[in-house]
Amino acid sequence: MAQDYVHRNYSHTQRKVTGSSGGRTARDRARRTLSQNFLVDRAAVDSMVAVADPAGTVLEPGAGEGILTQALARRGAQVTAYEIDPLLAAKLSARTRSEDGIRVVRADFTKARAPREPFAVVGNIPFSVTADIVDWCLTAPALTSATLLTQREYARKRTGDYGRWSLLTVSAWPWFAWELRGQVPRTSFRPIPSVDSAILRITRRPEPLVAHRDSYTDLVRTGFSGIGGTVRASLRTRYQGVDDALTAAGIDHTAVVAYVHPDQWVELHSMLTH
Incomplete structure (x- = not known):
């Protein structure tokens, strides 16, 4: 590993930085602007x-x-x-x-x-x-x-x-x-x-897990809409058979969207869309 300069203010290209602008050169300012680490x-x-x-x-x-x-x-x-x-x-x-x-x-x-x-x-x-x-x-x-x-x-x-x-x-x-x-x-x-x-x-992936991108995307966006506070409430605004699909996918009926695994979304898609 390179020498540790954690306690000093060094430019990435040269010696210790001194001078105006808070001790930073134009290169230092550019580095910050471009998020260079x-x-x-x-x-x-x-x-x-x-x-x-x-x-x-x-x-x-x-x-x-x-x-x-x-x-x-x-x-x-x-x-x-x-x-x-x-x-x-x-x-x-x-x-x-x-x-x-x-x-x-x-x-x-x-x-x-x-x-x-x-x-x-x-x-x-x-x-x-x-x-x-x-x-x-x-x-x-x-x-x-x-x-x-x-x-x-x-x-x-x-x-x-x-x-x-x-x-x-x-x-x-x-x-x-x-x-x-x-x-x-x-x-x-x-x-x-x-x-x-x-x-x-x-x-x-070598082969997609779902065949229809649009219907999958619509399902996920509906689930992430936040309506009702749970995945069940959100999906029931648009889809039929949600309770059975959640049970089959192993998703608790009170689950919020962040805790549903992506593989479970794939399973929901297969059951709720045709």
Whole structure:
């Protein structure tokens, strides 16, 4: 692990910061604006690569200084590294120009066009655009998987680690599996963020669990509407046979929506829609 600078104010590129603007340089202000926390822990990089198991085309959002970029390429992936910061993009491009399997693109990843051929996404993503990047991944038709280093709380919420399930996860569940695949302490980054991180793995299922996306989405949105306070009350506003379906799916009639497992939503869909 790199030297611990937790008690000092250091720029990510140079010596101790001094001067005006509260002791921050333009680079420090840009880093805050772009939510840049660079991964410096080699063990964490190895964990990311092991979970991602990269092969073929890999897109990396927020490549930063390239520690993950180069590790992915060494495993044989063809990496397109997106970096919105012009200085970082230029430095990474110059550093990797002679390396096979790396292409650096100075651009906003969330505005990139998804490849038509199968590809994966792997990245230590900026916390401030986590939702945008996850949404991009879920709507890319050829995406096979996304291995993302996110805030620990975000990964736990999306994977049911708190014992509760979010609308986003439930809505995407028939098409994507969501897994929490390891935790990364805040000290693995420079500058050190205020929270720990975790590896979120989203994998496209070989075969969807439901055949009709629209009817499943309508069911889930109705259940999450909050009408009546329970899943039973919400679903009974639109569907017949709700009590029998809840019993068959093992859902208590007083259950609130967050505590219904995504697999139970799939079962409800099979019984309440035709």
